[in-house]
Amino acid sequence: MxxxxxxxxxxxxxxxxxxxxxxxxxxxxxxxxxxxxxxYGLLYDDLLIEERPDVQKALSRLTPREAYDRAYRIKRASQADVLHAPLPKEQWTKPEEDVRYLLPHVLEVEKEEAERAKWDTLTVTRK
Incomplete structure (x- = not known):
């Protein structure tokens, strides 16, 4: 990774x-x-590899609106790609609109997994 x-x-x-x-x-x-x-109207976080377990868990934490918007952007980009033509310039994602909506969830999942691994490998010693 x-x-x-x-x-x-x-x-x-x-x-x-x-x-x-x-x-x-x-x-x-x-x-x-x-x-x-x-x-193609995508945001940077739309390009994250969905097959990664941490990204899948992060995707499940999106609000219904965020999940819908993401699916819409991906379908619209796929259609434009099939037509071999980018979207009209007014539909392009502007740099200020390209916010990292999924990264905070991915980082939270990674933090939880690290904590889980720490607790799973914890050894108890008797004094």
Whole structure:
């Protein structure tokens, strides 16, 4: 697993340094714009691999509205992909709309799993 599962991220370090932030922010924006998922109306968290157990559990914790919106975005993007044409520009996801709605749930699930593993491997010793 990559990303949050490893617990390694340079983002806080880069954000804390004004110089590094000036350097990496345009590159990050260019990369996000070039990945084309926004042209299909998707959010970044829509791209997470659903087969991962932690993501499946996080998906079950979404509100009904969030789950519906996610399914709608994925179906609309799939239809646009079948037609080999991105959505009209007014339907693209704007950078300020691209919020991480699923990541907090995934991190919470990972934290619970780590705690569960800690308690499952706990050994009791007699004094």
């Amino acid at each position: 990559a990303g949050p599962a490893l617990g390694i991220s340079l983002a806080p370090f880069i954000r804390s340094s004004p110089t590094l932030s000036k350097i990496f922010t345009p590159v990050a924006n260019w990369y996000a714009g070039g990945s084309l998922y926004r042209q």
